[in-house]
Amino acid sequence: MAPLLPTIHDPADLRRLPREQLRQLADEVRACVLDNVSRTGGHLSSNLGTVELTVALHYVFDTPEDRIVWDVGHQTYPHKILTGRRERMPTLRQQGGISGFPQRTESAYDTFGTAHSSTSISAALGMALAAHQKGETRHAIAVIGDGAMTAGMAFEALNNAGVYDDARLLVILNDNDMSISPPVGALNRYLAQLMSGQFYAAAKEVGKSVLKAAPPLFQLAKRLEEQAKGMVVPATLFEKFGFNYIGPIDGHDLDSLIPTLENLKQLKGPQFLHVVTRKGQGYKLAEADPVAYHGPGKFDPSIGLVKPAAAPKKTFTQVFGQWLCDMAAKDGRLVGITPAMREGSGLVEFEQKFPDRYYDVGIAEQHAVTFAAGLACEGLKPVVAIYSTFLQRAYDQLIHDVAIQNLPVVFALDRAGLVGADGATHAGAYDIPFLRCVPNMAVACPADEAECRQLLSTAFAQNHPVAVRYPRGAGVGTVPALSLDALPYGKGEVRRQGHRIAILAFGTLLYPALEAGQALDATVVNMRWAKPLDEALLREVAEGHEALVTIEEGAIMGGAGSAVLEALQAAGIQRSVLQLGLPDRFIEHGDPARLLAGLGLDAAGIRSAIEARFGSA
Template sequence: MSFSFKDLDLKAMSVEDLEHLALNLRERIIDVVSKNGGHLSSNLGVVELSIGMHYVFDAKKDPFIFDVSHQSYPHKLLSGKEDIFHTLRQFNGLSGYTKPNEGDYFVAGHSSTSISLAVGACKAIALKNEDRIPIALIGDGALSAGMAYEALNELGDSKFPCVIILNDNEMSISKPIGAISKYLSQAMATQFYQRFKKRVVKMLDVLPEGATYMAKRFEESFKLITPGLFFEELGLEYIGPIDGHNLSEVISALKQAKAMQKPCVIHAQTIKGKGYALAEGKHAKWHGVGAFDVDSGESLKKSDVKKSATEIFSNTLFDLAQKYENIVGVTAAMPSGTGLEKLIETYPNRFWDVAIAEQHAVTSMAAMAKEGFKPFIAIYSTFLQRAYDQVIHDCAIMNLNVVFAMDRAGIVGEDGETHQGVFDVSFLAPLPNLTLLAPRDEAMMQEIMEYAYFHEGPIAFRYPRGSFILDDEFHPCKIEFAKAQWLVKNGSKVAFLGYGQGVGKAWQVLEKLQNDGKNVNLIDLIFAKPLDETLLKELAKISQIWFVFSENAKIGGVGSLLQNFVQTNDLNIKIISFEYQDKFIEHGKTSEVEKSLELDVQSLLNKVKTYF
């Protein structure tokens, strides 16, 4: 049976028809993701849960809240997005995450926010005296973050009607870490427990007082070996574990939870990648994929002969860890994404994955720095936002020797607004004691990482997703504190000042200008904080027009830092920054996004030419 997902009346469908619907949803998701890339295994694993949500609740009325929203594709198809689903993650197409302007309840791209959102929605619904129930779908990996427990703590006390579906697949992006995940995954399949609990309740109604006391104590003791104990002690009802791929069980559990009119956790055990054999189970590579061949599972993307910046970081840190035994490192649930996987496997006592817990990652490494170790905190630029207070309070104030290795700086492409790494310069530059720098290519990455090991105080360096633009066009310099490098020097009134990957973009524009017989000076700032004041003052005597190339937000970015320097030193310099304007950057291929922002090479060239 083939379905159109548009205008389906799920509530009128039989379980058999719903099972056919599940097959069709999986086929559609596999087809589109194999062409566009996206989050595959996480979405395949929640098809039945998504059908159950739409069957029991009303998505137009009840808040459907998806944690991270890596698992929102079935919901998109079931809520009227079938006609545009083929545009998934494409520029000006359907987002790969939830977005209110696409009809979703809330934006999501970072982990562990769903239960807090549900609590807020509960309060609003109560104040408005409305008949609505929030439903939050959260994975077991997301329960490693403290924010989820802060919300559970309040929800258990407030007793607002709310349904939390705990999607337990024993996987987040990589294998989830920590006692909570182990507790869930090792717990007994408690269909037996649910039957037992019901029988005890019936017994309590008819037994005499003494026997009732003993039966109650026996039930409480029995709960010690079940996953429901934790949630019930917090004041939440608990159902499960259920088979998250059995539609009858899913629908029955959701109906039961809805009828309770209390906060309730439904513990659903699922298989990540369900329905696509190559992706089923504990295969982190199928979480987020590029275009691939459905039959073989092979990537359709041409292999890049150039190393990625992440690979360079990983290899360099591995070499440094062998050389310096006090180097330690941490990642927050992204061992493969940050390149720390090999180090964790080789040095399990020195490198750790602490799960989705960025705040804990930073503060725990601060203590290690105090004890004489040299921590490298490998983290995406967008995720360091989650640990901002810890950077200030636990690292910068005490001037501790912590290294922040910020991956995915700049535009990251199809993941969109929640993942673009465009704010780190702006939010880190104001912090006393913190040093900021960035490599332009592989050789400079190696130099910067060696320098970072010996640097006194907290230091952060940023690098892009994918490869550096530059190869070995310029000889690397030995890194010295607050020293820039003059790469191209002539008498031009125009200078290009690049930071990190911005140096490569500046070089691309410069080469085209040279073809037109125009010359400019080229500076690699290397350090955004502190700036090389001596070199900049020398440059000001030659060039009075400075173009800034940096993949950061313009407000508080490198251009702002240079403008402050110029004003402080009363220099007559015109600064034009090619950083990002004051808006969140949409999803799409990086080249298309840059063109839309007029930050592609040709657009930049056209802007620069007007000053000659």
């Protein structure tokens, strides 16, 4: 049997295939995903689960004229393979290569850039109503996962969308958190096709118009319809939002997907299709453990993931997870909160040891922060484990519900700075600027693993909100002490005494700063806190040096360097200051060390920038 995938250069080629060949094509796409992710690393389980759905969508709809918006976007590798990027898959998530998420600049088929959760319905509704405004008949399809439906934004969009009867909007719920249940079979396939067909829709409308003349009969018929559908599917909730609900159907059965999508394509108004898929479908190891294969590194598909030997260095996430368990054992007021990032934020052991004090609120960052505020009001000490980039989604709650009330919530900000292969959408570049301007907030920037544990203890001891920011992966490998000793609040330290130039380092860039400082015979200061600044130390250092250099793995604009300039101005001290950090542009995916070097934030780059500005020693 001749391979089909090499002949598919875009969805138009796919649509020319006989339907009976689509099963073979899906198998080839799945093999392509597995082969490439095993070589580059990336999201695997979710992509193996969306192969048939992707094939069916591009087969039925006229993409890119019809718009598909993929929620989160970590399940779009089959989509990329079928939309002209198959040959570039070996560059996936590599510097200069294609992104692991949809990007409008990468392809016309990527209709909306995504990587955070629960945005698809809002975006697709905007596209559907824009088409209506312009008199165009294109469709807009939002593909959203069951986890993303836990976010309030998804329901805000559903609530809004249900009132637009003329919108050609299809929401597809990709339900992949359960095995395919008995109702998802031949009978349910038939019911789904029947309920999505023109005859059913027309009969339903005629029935409504006849029965409305006799209101009691209309209400009785409506209740009977809801109850009858409810015996097979959870239709009522989404129909209350104004959607025509279809499903659930088997998301791996092309003979069910394609006719149902073809019927839905003919209907006007908001449509909701519930498909059930399996994470890791077609690769037994991923099916058995979809969490482990959610975002693996490189591996041999014939063997699977091999448990690595004990890592020589603990990651910052592991340091946080151990601290959380140790502090919880000491202080019964501690509670841990995560917005659906138990593994990523290092809370697995905490959940096992303290299940009654562990709260996974789902993909609902806004709720997570206000929920923490409520706990704090009652005397508990919440620790919100959240990625820096995800806290952006709860900024109003951080200000309005936590900071104004000055509540003692600790924010453990993982993935601060550049994050590598996930790129700009996940880079924690903005937390220092957006946190330090908020009254009552404090921001700690540990330089290494040992200091991270100590500063978490410092943060927990405060009676106001404190954020501790730390990067993805490991640092220089300092071994944290077993104690829960804290460091002095708001105080830095001189790590190297030099002359003429003083380098003020915030966070893990302290170590390349020390290397550059050694070469330049410069003083190097570990500032530790972006807010409050150690102003006494700053004045002392400024008065003893000709010029200052600030360095941070965060946005220069409004960042820790800006805080230094503000403090110097307030103290009436005039010094030349060179600010080093992330520039005013989005940094794309790639190896973090190479990205930092390219930005001049390695030891060589720091030294070069200082010499270019102030001359050599």
